[in-house]
Amino acid sequence: MELKEAAQKLGVHYQTAYRWIRAGQLKAYKVGNTYQVTSEDLLDCLSKRNCPIAPPSGIKVRNWEHQASRLKEYLLSGNEAGARALILKVAEGGTEIIAASENLISPVFRELGEMWSTGKITIASEHRATAICERALACMMQNLRGRPRGIAVIGTPPGDQHSLPTSMATAALRSQRWLVHHIGTQVPPEDFIFIAKEVAATLIVVTLTHTPALDQANQIETLAKTQGIRSLVGAPGMTIRTLVELANARPIVDNSIAAIP
Ligand code: B12
Incomplete structure (x- = not known):
């Protein structure tokens, strides 16, 4: 690909990508007056840098x-x-x-x-x-431009230490234009609600992998309801696709009841 395209995929300005070539951080081949970058070299550069911003060229996965x-x-x-x-x-x-x-x-x-x-x-x-x-x-986790679909708070209830599902849920919803506050694991129900109100969340997502923490997840759900905030509670076996579908769908029940002061 041309340097311009490579720069776009790296999420940097053309001149920056050019500087990286000069500094040996990005491999490129001079063809005539232009530079060409292979997908492999682009990926290599991305993986060496800490956090790529823009997508590398994808592959169609057959297997x-x-x-x-x-x-x-x-x-x-x-x-x-x-x-x-x-x-x-x-x-x-x-x-x-x-x-x-x-x-x-x-x-x-x-x-x-x-x-x-x-x-x-x-x-x-x-x-x-x-x-x-x-x-x-x-x-x-890119911050997509444009108006967000809504504001979500994602975490696990006390008793559930499994963090990866919260990261997956965060990445997935961000890719769908949600503005997500990722609060990690074992957050007490009152604090879940406190931060949700603070950031004017329109959705609370409680990820649940360790089922004994279900009671705590239910408490978050109950509190969210009293505050008129929609909530979704996950369970082992539920998928990220279901989460995205539920989050993006309009709420079936309008629980925007008056918030408790
Ligand atoms: C990593 C891991 C740990 C790590 C977590 C580290 C960390 N920083 O996250 C540690 C070591 C802390 C741990 C501890 C324990 N773990 Co563990 N753990 C795992 C493991 C290997 C991966 C968990 C994970 O990240 N899964 C991510 C993906 C793979 O899970 P997923 O279900 O597809 O997740 C999807 C959904 O959650 C969905 N989703 C997320 N949010 C939402 C929301 C909504 C609304 C919807 C619809 C969907 C949704 O999206 C996710 C991605 O697709 C699993 C194995 C497994 N099968 O998952 C065991 C597993 C979950 N752990 C298990 C157990 C038993 C434990 C312990 C009780 C062990 C012990 N004796 O101490 C403790 C409990 C700790 C606690 N209180 O939470 C069991 C659970 C068995 C059961 N039926 O309950 C499992 C299945 C392992 C096993 N085969 O035995 N664990």
Whole structure:
């Protein structure tokens, strides 16, 4: 591709990309008066830089199972650059985050969960894999221009330490033009509501992976209702696609009842 296109995909000005070539940070070939950059070199540059802003050119995934097994290998060997480049590539830099979550990240983590529960991998390997995926997802979280669909607050209730689903939900909703406040794990119900009111949230998303925390999730839902804020509570087995569909759909019940002062 031409340097102009590469710069666009890197999310930088043409002159910046040119400077990177001069500095040896981006590989390019001079053809006549122009510079050409290959997709591989673009990805290499993206994975070396901390947080790419714009999408690299995507690939059409024919065999998700094959890609999932590659991701598993990268995660188990701690090959962060490989895992990140693969996730960014199949997720088309963030635009296909839903497909990447469902077909790539979730199946791999289900497998890692099995390996962990049967003692085939240690908790250290699991933590490393989770951290690698969270950083890859962070690289895809672009702030899309234009009017947001709404303002969402995403987190887990007290008792649920699983953070990756909150990151996936955040990346997915941001890719759908939601303005998301990602508040992480184990947030007390009152604080969930406090921040939701503070940022004038129109939606609260409670991710639930550890089912004993359901009571706390229900409390958040109840409190949200009293404040007239729509809420969605996840459950193991529910998908990111369902979340996006529910979030983007108009609320079936209008719960915009008078807020308690
Ligand atoms: C990583 C991990 C951990 C890490 C978490 C680290 C971290 N920083 O996140 C740690 C080590 C802390 C951990 C702890 C535990 N874990 Co754990 N963990 C996992 C693992 C391997 C991955 C979790 C994950 O990130 N999943 C992400 C994806 C893969 O899950 P998903 O369901 O597809 O997520 C989707 C939905 O949540 C959806 N979604 C999100 N939000 C919303 C909202 C709405 C409205 C909708 C519709 C959808 C939606 O989008 C997500 C992405 O597609 C899973 C394995 C698994 N099958 O998931 C076990 C797993 C969830 N853990 C399990 C267990 C048992 C535990 C512990 C109880 C172990 C223990 N004895 O201490 C503790 C509980 C801790 C707690 N109180 O929360 C079990 C749960 C079994 C069960 N049926 O409840 C699993 C399934 C492993 C297993 N096979 O046994 N865990």
